[in-house]
Amino acid sequence: MNFLQDYTAISLLVGAALLMVALYFGRHPAQHAIISASRVAHNALRLSARAVKSTEALLRQRNRDVLLARGELEAETELEREFQRIQTILSRDLAGFPALQRKIADLVERVDVDYQSTVDVPPAPTAWIKAVETVAGLEDCAKDRMAGNVLGEIHKTLKRQQKEVLDDYRKQSARRHALLHRMAPRWRELSGYLRDVGRTVAGLPERAAMADRRMEEYEQIRRQSDKSLHKLSSSAMTQFFISLLVLLIAMGGAVINFNLIALPMSEMVGGGSYLGPFKTSNVAAMVIILVEAAMGLFLMEALRITRLFPLITMMDDRMRRRLGWIAFALLLTLAGVESALAFMRDRIAADNEALRQTLSGAEHLVRTGAYAWIPTAGQMVLGFILPFALTFVAIPLESFIHSARTVTGMILLGLVQITAWLLRVLGSLCLTLGKLTVALYDVLIFFPLWIECRLLVCKESRYVRIEPAVPASISEGDDQHDVFETCGAPSLTDSDGATKSA
Numbered sequence: 093m094n095f096l097q098d099y100t101a102i103s104l105l106v107g108a109a110l111l112m113v114a115l116y117f118g119r120h121p122a123q124h125a126i127i128s129a130s131r132v133a134h135n136a137l138r139l140s141a142r143a144v145k146s147t148e149a150l151l152r153q154r155n156r157d158v159l160l161a162r163g164e165l166e167a168e169t170e171l172e173r174e175f176q177r178i179q180t181i182l183s184r185d186l187a188g189f190p191a192l193q194r195k196i197a198d199l200v201e202r203v204d205v206d207y208q209s210t211v212d213v214p215p216a217p218t219a220w221i222k223a224v225e226t227v228a229g230l231e232d233c234a235k236d237r238m239a240g241n242v243l244g245e246i247h248k249t250l251k252r253q254q255k256e257v258l259d260d261y262r263k264q265s266a267r268r269h270a271l272l273h274r275m276a277p278r279w280r281e282l283s284g285y286l287r288d289v290g291r292t293v294a295g296l297p298e299r300a301a302m303a304d305r306r307m308e309e310y311e312q313i314r315r316q317s318d319k320s321l322h323k324l325s326s327s328a329m330t331q332f333f334i335s336l337l338v339l340l341i342a343m344g345g346a347v348i349n350f351n352l353i354a355l356p357m358s359e360m361v362g363g364g365s366y367l368g369p370f371k372t373s374n375v376a377a378m379v380i381i382l383v384e385a386a387m388g389l390f391l392m393e394a395l396r397i398t399r400l401f402p403l404i405t406m407m408d409d410r411m412r413r414r415l416g417w418i419a420f421a422l423l424l425t426l427a428g429v430e431s432a433l434a435f436m437r438d439r440i441a442a443d444n445e446a447l448r449q450t451l452s453g454a455e456h457l458v459r460t461g462a463y464a465w466i467p468t469a470g471q472m473v474l475g476f477i478l479p480f481a482l483t484f485v486a487i488p489l490e491s492f493i494h495s496a497r498t499v500t501g502m503i504l505l506g507l508v509q510i511t512a513w514l515l516r517v518l519g520s521l522c523l524t525l526g527k528l529t530v531a532l533y534d535v536l537i538f539f540p541l542w543i544e545c546r547l548l549v550c551k552e553s554r555y556v557r558i559e560p561a562v563p564a565s566i567s568e569g570d571d572q573h574d575v576f577e578t579c580g581a582p583s584l585t586d587s588d589g590a591t592k593s594a
């Protein structure tokens with residue numbers, strides 16, 4: 093047994109020695125093959141990285157074109173809407189300005205006439221007051237009885253005249269006050285006209301300033317400035333995440349809507365029917381919800397709120413309005429159907445609950461009371477409102493689709509950059525693995541290499557060693573065969589100056 097073990101050990105040692113000798117003699121071809129394989133892998137990976145970099149440049153240019161095209165379209169749409177608002181102001185408000193001017197001129201003329209009628213004219217003094225003053229100035233007037241009677245009569249006449257004049261003056265004042273009272277509504281009407289004109293005129297500069305800002309943004313996009321690109325990228329990312337959040341909320345509403353009509357649909361189409369792995373009732377409920385969403389999309393397109401379908405946008409106004417009314421009618425019908433299904437679901441749920449109580453032997457409890465109708469009414473209202481609420485999903489859906497083009501391009505660009513980096517790293521790793529394999533190969537044949545080194549040392553006494561010139565740096569693309577040269581192959585020069593290779 094021990095003999096066999098010793099024999100096996102000797103065989104292993106002899107085999108290892110023979111293998112080492114074989115590896116030593118095949119050292120240069122093997123290392124050359126390893127170096128060549130590592131270079132081939134390195135060059136292939138480096139070329140792949142260059143190809144990916146060229147793809148990255150194309151993708152970057154594509155993202156830039158998509159972003160600028162989308163931004164230019166949005167800027168044109170905003171500019172168009174601003175000009176439409178200005179046109180609306182001009183056509184709706186300022187188009188009636190000539191008629192308004194005539195009204196204001198008529199009111200001003202009537203107010204001026206009324207004002208002229210309210211002019212306060214002082215009463216003219218009577219003509220015989222001077223005669224009375226003359227008589228009163230006569231000497232001994234107070235002693236003359238006849239003169240006193242005359243003066244007394246004159247006094248009475250004056251008092252009567254004064255009273256008549258005062259009454260007439262009061263009547264004139266009352267008439268003037270009445271005219272002034274009638275002028276007040278006209279003044280208020282005139283003030284209202286002027287206020288409307290001022291509001292209209294004041295809105296125009298704001299709209300003009302807004303149009304100027306939109307035009308400036310549009311010009312920056314046309315110039316393809318970095319500022320506009322950065323702004324469009326940020327806006328696309330923001331729109332993407334906001335629209336995604338709204339779509340997730342809408343999906344929650346769709347799930348609630350589905351659960352609201354799935355149970356009664358099983359009673360209508362049969363709960364035991366299947367379409368593949370899915371229940372027919374569930375498929376029918378999902379189809380109803382999808383049809384409602386489609387009608388909502390068509391309604392939004394007909395109203396020109398969204399522009400997902402260019403064919404609908406290019407329709408004439410009459411056809412587009414008809415399409416909108418048809419979509420609204422179908423949506424209203426489906427909402428009524430859902431409301432009825434919600435009522436049916438409440439009845440089915442109540443019957444199932446009563447059946448379970450009967451089977452369990454419990455006392456049958458009937459839902460009664462003044463508030464028993466509230467759950468039923470709530471489900472019916474919910475079933476009627478949810479289809480119309482899902483109509484507005486078209487708005488975030490359009491924003492999501494447009495922003496997803498930009499965001500998807502950015503994600504692809506990032507993946508391409510990571511791929512190029514990984515290819516470069518793998519290329520360098522292959523080159524390094526080649527060097528490491530050559531070094532490990534020399535480790536396996538260390539004993540023959542040691543003998544070779546010793547022989548070279550013995551020969552050094554006959555030769556003057558010339559140190560090989562070491563390059564300052566070895567570039568990645570240079571021939572790296574000298575890198576893999578081992579220490580046992582230096583260039584040697586004999587005493588006669590002849591250079592020999594070991």
